[in-house]
Amino acid sequence: MLVTYFVRAVPFTLFRRKVTNRYAKAFLYYVPYTVLTAMTVPAAFYATGSVAVAAFGLFVAGVLAYRGRGLVVVSLAACAAAFAATFVLQWLS
């Protein structure tokens, strides 16, 4: 928590000049996406009881995200899809 706070507050307080180094800028630009990816893959596949269920839910999320649907829609859909898949799997076994 402390780290989060300091990382946000200190530069905001100190720096009034713009960051121009393009490598630094690019790095900071990529970081959020790489972090989110690193956290999702492969952990998300094991988030539910079965990899197949998770994979299906994530796949649906991916498709909807690709089509530009918003945060809430995509995650709700992921849950709904996984939920449906769980039942299908149970019914099949």
Next chain:
Amino acid sequence: MMSEESQVNPVRGQESAFDRPGRRSEWRDGLRCGFPIACGYFFVSFTFGILGASLGFRWWETVLISMTNLTSAGQVAGVRTIAAGGSVFELALSQFIINLRYSLMGISLAQNVSDDMSAPRRMFLGFGITDEIYAVAASRRTPVTTAFFLGLMTLPYLGWTLGTLAGAVLGDVLPKTVTDVMTLAIYGMFIAIVVPEAKNSRKVLAVVGIAAVISCLMYYTPVLKDISVGFAIIVSAVAAAALGAWLFPDVDGGACRE
């Protein structure tokens, strides 16, 4: 989203007599802008509350984490590290990397902050720099005042806290099948952020692909497997981003979304 007074003067940074609405209306502007963010946050933090419960945290622990952090990516990484028994150093380092972009946002925001934002105030308000809050504040055409920023932070902070509370409490109550599936929601959100950007930009796609590959390597290969969660995330994310910055350094540097 702008009060009538500020519409008189559309050029960024220029101040005129019309242009200093009272503190009260700045505050209200902030609240109004913050409301949609708050709704989104309620949902996001709800899923975080569920995740925390499923990892074994007590409800008040999860809520405390949310109240002191206000970042979904950072919190997810944090609880997973703690649950896996990671060291404090690992936790601190992963938080540092994940939140590093807020440094950049803080720097850019500081360019357009009004004179009433003294250093102590910035120290306090800096806590509220999240992606959405930053995006709204950065698009503000008049210098950002303390009143506005404070108003802007308020509702999202409430939404975030209450959402976590709801999720954490319900996490204990709902059956396991339901909570299992809901943990997918946070990952769904991450996907909702990464995919559109990767679709727009080949560079992002490549960099994200690299991150995915490295992360999988860290997860599956025999030696690397033993590296704990927190470090694995850091290494994958930093390596991929650094590689990207080195190979594809020309980006817009636009505001990211969380």
